Amino acid sequence: MSDEQSTPTTWGSEAKGLANRFALGSGVAVTFLLFGLIVVPALLRERRPLPRPPSDQPAAASVGWLDQAETPASKGRDLPPVDPATVMTPNPKLLARGEVLFKQNCTSCHGESGQGNGPAAGTLNPRPRNFTQPADWKRGFHVADIFTTISTGVKGTGMAAFDFIMPADRMALVHYVRSLGGFDHGAEDPKALQALADQFRSKGFHIPNRIPVSLAIKKMVTEQAMVPPLQLRPAEDKSASAELLRFAIVDPFRAARTVAATTNRGDLSTVARAWAAGAPDNGFAPAAAGLNAAEWSEIVRALVGRREEARQP
Amino acid sequence: MSSGTFAVLGLYSEAEKIVDAANQIRPHKLGRLEAYTPYPVHGLDRAIGLEPSRLGRLVMLMGVMGAGLALLFEWWVSAVDYPLVTSGKPLFSWQAFVPVMFEVTVLFATFTAGMAMLFALNKLPFFGHPVLHSKAIKDITRDKLALSIEATSAAFDVEAAHQALIDSGAESVEIVPVPTWDRPLSLVGLLRTIAAIVAACVVAGAGLYAAEKLMPIVPPMIHMEDQPKLNAFRESSFFPDGRGMRPAVAGTVARGHLPPAFATPEEAGTLLSNPLPLIQAIAERGRKVFGDHCAICHGTVGNGVPLLSRAYGGKPGNFLSNEIRARPDGHYFGVLMLGKNAMPSYAADLDNDDRWAAVHYIRILQRAQNAKDEDLP
Amino acid sequence: MSAASVHSSLVRNLLGAMTFIGAAGSAGVYFSVGRERFWVNWLVWTLFLLTLGLGNLFLVALERLVGAHWSVPMRRVPERIASLIPLAIVLLLVAFFGVPVIFPWTYPAAAHNPILVAKTPWLNLPFFAIRLAVCATVWMLFYRFYVRGSLRQDVSKDPVFTVRARRLAPLFMVVFFFSVTILAFDWISGLEPEWYSDMLGVYLFAGTFISGIAAMLVGVLALRRGGRLPEVQAKHVYNLGTLGLAFTVFFAYIGFAQYLLIWYANLPEEVIWFKHRIEGAWQPVALLLPLLNFFIPFFLLIGGLGKKHPATLRIAAFSILLGHFVDLYWLIFPVLGPVPLFGWPELAMACFFLGLGWLQIRRAMGRGADMPVGDPLLVKGLEWQL
Known part of the structure; x- marks a missing residue:
């Protein structure tokens, strides 16, 4: 036993001891690091109260910049008038701009090369214009004609008004569309060109004010005029008009809004048809569609009279 | 010692x-x-x-x-x-x-x-x-x-x-x-x-890998998958006609799905008016309906720039254009019911109050993108 | 005449007097208070005696089934308590006269109740009587087999009986569970036939089991105190206490499981039964149930010390016995109304039935030795180490 006590410390046992301490120490260090860097911060983070939007704000307002509808308000401004000299005749820059805009706005119906064969063309009646065939142009293929068509659209067709595109860009589109049809466009009408140039010179493009949608909701909700519900006569009232009103109206609140919005639409038959058409969402009973003209006039008289009464202080 | x-x-x-x-x-x-x-x-x-x-x-x-x-x-x-x-x-x-x-x-x-x-x-x-x-x-x-x-x-x-x-x-x-x-x-x-x-990890991992590769995978319990339930788009042995989705009873109309009394959106515009009051709850409902059904094509702010432009390649209507802004509420409702151009009908997907709430919301978007001077904060 | 026998005959006379007074009081209940109350009391006490007897018969059979040694020296106690079975069967047969009084499915109005009409195949008087007769016959057969056989073995010292008793034990278990379930369904669920709970049979069995153990514990402790079981040591009683502890938990588990499932599902037809029993004036009674049947015995018996002291064991056993009565009272009495009735009619009938039961057990005490001296396992049981 005395031999064991006097065993000299060898290199090997020293190294083992060091390794032991190193292993133990690094284990402790890793544990502390785990807690210090991950667990404790995570726990502290968990304790922080979650941000909550005030209750009178719509929930979407909290997503702020992520939501296009909630971009901060910006004041509207006027862009200066366009110099006609830069847009009246095609140039490479204008055509390049036109191509970009055409791809964005027109190809879905008119097709990549303007042949009227875009993906959505099949759903349209009449079908979209084929720009490459001179005979297909119904509203003229001169500069001023095309500009007008783009700006106002074509009523009764799928062609919408692209008035939200800036005039210079519309002109770029005009020139690009014309470049698609490789036929002779003939001479321009100088008078129409002059009028177009005057129009460009005289008027800039107005960019309107923009506000976040949540603010618009607030504004429009506060502006909303509350329409008082129609006062149906009590059930004891057995008069013919009271019975008729009770028969024709299912929701006095909605009916009041409908009456306020549509009584000035014209003659009795139009109003009656409108009320029957919107039933029952507008507060009138669907069965009211079967009423005859005399009954309708009775109803209108009762309701409009009632509304006039309600307006009196 | x-x-x-x-x-x-x-x-x-x-x-x-x-x-x-x-x-x-x-x-x-x-x-x-x-x-x-x-x-x-x-x-x-x-x-x-x-x-x-x-x-x-x-x-x-x-x-x-x-x-x-x-x-x-x-x-x-x-x-x-x-x-x-x-x-x-x-x-x-x-x-x-x-x-x-x-x-x-x-x-x-x-x-x-x-x-x-x-x-x-x-x-x-x-x-x-x-x-x-x-x-x-x-x-x-x-x-x-x-x-x-x-x-x-x-x-x-x-x-x-x-x-x-x-x-x-x-x-x-x-x-x-x-x-x-x-x-x-x-x-x-x-x-x-x-x-x-x-070594234990290696052995266990190899064993698991081998077990997964070599043994057939037996689903532990398939009652959940095989339960005899009614699935709308599958055939069903429960009804004699074999259809899972039930047609409406003859001569009836589902509540809130009366067929429209107009033939075109223009006619709807002249006939209908929005029966819902524009209150906060309706605006929020409209926001939800618009976000769920409309924004994917008409854009979050209704400017007709689709969120799905690459896949669809369409040119949906721009609610901010003067032409569309001038249309009456009923017209929007009519389009939702009947569809327009490439836009399909939403008659089956929404109920009437959803549609009217969405119309309100479109008006709100138009106001937001074309605000009056006094609206500016 | 020795002092002990004088004492014994005095007790017997006192018990006889108590029974007689109780019988007179019961007659008074029948004729002056009301037949419903009489029969409901009758049913509670009959089931009390019957479950004590069946529980002890079950303990005997359980010992036979698992081949336990430790309980053999004490086995004469449950065999004697099981002698309540013939008495209780007679009482149950008498209770058959009360069936048209307290069981709503026998009323003429039941023909207009669609639920009861649907249950007619089970709830009709002939079949009811057949079930009662079959159960009673089976109980009597097994009672005679186990108890009389054991008494005969005292004299004959025939080891064959031990083997036969063990072979028949599994059959008894099966028959016993079915018959106790039928007993619970017929005589307890049948009082409110629109309600049902699959667990009521197990619940009654759990109550039977712990009250059987408690009665056996009381008997063993009483005999040991009187010096009649000198060979039975503290370790035997200790083990019996352990068994009691285990099955108080079982009873609490079954009772709570029945309550929890019905409470959770909240189906009106099921939950109404519990609403009548745990709300209003019945609430204190309902609270007594876990207290007497679980908390008091459990905490008294959980430690080693509690099972070594006869006093704590006795308190726990009496708590369980009282709890078993409260349990039957709580199961059956709510049919009389929303307020727990407890007055002189209940006391009088308690005197009658307790006196009867006690006399019957005393009668059985006279038969055979205090230990099953003929059982070859007795030596092993006495040598048994904890």
């Missing part, structure tokens, strides 16, 4: 003898008495002076604590932190907590029993009992019973213990020295442990 003695062992052949010997030696207070027997001997615990185990009280305490903690925890979870009414029961429904309380009681009690026995009372872990290194251990594990007098202090008298055991009738006596221990955490041992863990 005496400092190196762990205990003095005396061996006996019969259970009665060891009990008698223990009773004889105990009053001399030579050292702590301990017995090693191949089978339980009744009365030996009292003879060597063992006190009744404290384990029972400990288990009881922890069991009660488990029940209390479980109750506290469930009360806090279901009545304080996340109050959620379940099937009309009160938030603090002790009845529903009892099963969990029971389980936690059992958990605490059994873990306490196991852990306290092993670590507190049996003083684990240790890596080898000195008696395991004695010569007598072979006999003890076979048919002999051993009584040991353990050295509890430096003043332990080996000779006296030796004599006492012989006097009590021990067949043979052995002095068990304190063994020389290896370091519990040797480098080799550590490396071996790590290697063993790695």
Whole structure:
């Protein structure tokens, strides 16, 4: 036993001891690091109260910049008038701009090369214009004609008004569309060109004010005029008009809004048809569609009279 | 020599003898008495002076604590932190907590029993009992019973213990020295442990991989997949016509789905007016309907720039254009009912109030993108 | 005449007097208070005696089934308490006259209740009588087999009976569970036939079991105190206490499981039964149930000390016995109304039935030795170490 006590410390046992301490120490260090860097911060983070939007704000307002509808308000401004000299005749820059805009706005119906064969063309009646065939142009293929068509659209067709595109860009589109049809466009009408140039010179493009949608909701909700519900006569009232009103109206609140919005639409038959058409969402009973003209006039008289009464202080 | 003695062992052949010997030696207070027997001997615990185990009280305490903690925890979870009414029961429904309380009681009690026995009372872990290194251990594990007098202090008298055991009738006596221990955490041992863990991981991983590759995967329970339920777009054996989706009863119209009384959106514009008041709740509903159904093509702000332009390639209407802004509410409603150009009808997807709320919301978008000067904050 | 026999005959006379007064009071209940109350009381006490007897017969059979040694020296006690079975069967047969009084499915109005009409295949008087007769026959057969056989073995010392008793034990278990379930369904559920609970049979069995153990405990302790079981040591009683502890938990588990499932599902037709029993004036009675049947015995018996002291064992056993009565009272009495009735009619009928039961047990005490001296397992049981 005395031999064991006097065993000299060898290199090997020293190294083992060091390794032991190193292993133990690094284990402790890793544990502390785990807690210090991950667990404790995570726990502290968990304790922080979650941000909550005030209750009178719509929930979407909290997503702020992520939501296009909630971009901060910006004041509207006027862009200066366009110099006609830069847009009246095609140039490479204008055509390049036109191509970009055409791809964005027109190809879905008119097709990549303007042949009227875009993906959505099949759903349209009449079908979209084929720009490459001179005979297909119904509203003229001169500069001023095309500009007008783009700006106002074509009523009764799928062609919408692209008035939200800036005039210079519309002109770029005009020139690009014309470049698609490789036929002779003939001479321009100088008078129409002059009028177009005057129009460009005289008027800039107005960019309107923009506000976040949540603010618009607030504004429009506060502006909303509350329409008082129609006062149906009590059930004891057995008069013919009271019975008729009770028969024709299912929701006095909605009916009041409908009456306020549509009584000035014209003659009795139009109003009656409108009320029957919107039933029952507008507060009138669907069965009211079967009423005859005399009954309708009775109803209108009762309701409009009632509304006039309600307006009196 | 005496400092190196762990205990003095005396061996006996019969259970009665060891009990008698223990009773004889105990009053001399030579050292702590301990017995090693191949089978339980009744009365030996009292003879060597063992006190009744404290384990029972400990288990009881922890069991009660488990029940209390479980109750506290469930009360806090279901009545304080996340109050959620379940099937009309009160938030603090002790009845529903009892099963969990029971389980936690059992958990605490059994873990306490196991852990306290092993670590507190049996003083684990240790890596080898000195008696395991004695010569007598072979006999003890076979048919002999051993009584040991353990050295509890430096003043332990080996000779006296030796004599006492012989006097009590021990067949043979052995002095068990304190063994020389290896370091519990040797480098080799550590490396071996790590290697063993790695090897176990490799073997288990390979086994799992092989099992997954070679064995057919048997779904554990397929009742959920195969349940005989009505699926709208599948055939069903429940109805005689074999259809899962039921057609409306002949001559009826679903509530809120009356066929429209107009033929074109323009006609709708002249006939209809929005029956919903523009209040906050309606605006929020419209925002939801618009976001769910409209914004994907007409854009979040309604400017006709589709969120899905690459896939669709369409040019949806721009609600901000003067042309569309000028249209009456009924026109929008009509388009929603009948569809327009490439836009499909939404008659089946929305109910009328949803449509009217969406119309309100389109008006709000138009206002937001074309605000009056006094609207600016 | 020795002092002991004087004492004994005095007790017997006192018990006889108590029974007689109780019988007179019961007649008074029948004629002056009301037939409903009489029969409901009758049913509670009959079931009380019957379950005590069946529980002890079950203990005997359980010992035979698992081949236990430790309880053999004490086995004469449950065998004697099982002698309540013939008495209780007679009482139950008498209770058959009360069936048209307290069981709503026998009323003429039941023909207009669609639920009861649907249950007619089970709930009709002939079948009811057949079930009663079959159960009673089976109980009597097994009672005679186990108790009389054991008494005969005292004299004959024939080890063959021990083997036969063990072979028949599994059959008894099966028959016993079915018959106790039928007993619970017929005589307890039948009082409110629109309600049902599959668990009521197990619930009654759990009550039977713990009250059987409690009665056996009381008997063993009483005999030991009187010096009639000198060979039975504290370790035997200790083990019996352990068994009691285990089965108080079982009873609490079954009772709570029945309550929890019905409470959770909250189906009106099921939950109304509990609403009548745990709300309003019945609430204190309902609270007594877990207290007497679980909390008091459990905490008295959980430690080692409690099972070593006869006093604590006795308190626990009486708590369970009282709890078993309260349990039957709570199961059956709510049919009389929303307020628990407990007055002189209940006391009078308690005197009658307790006196009867006690006399019957005393009668059985005279038969055979206090230990099954003919059982070859007795030596092993006496040598048994905890």
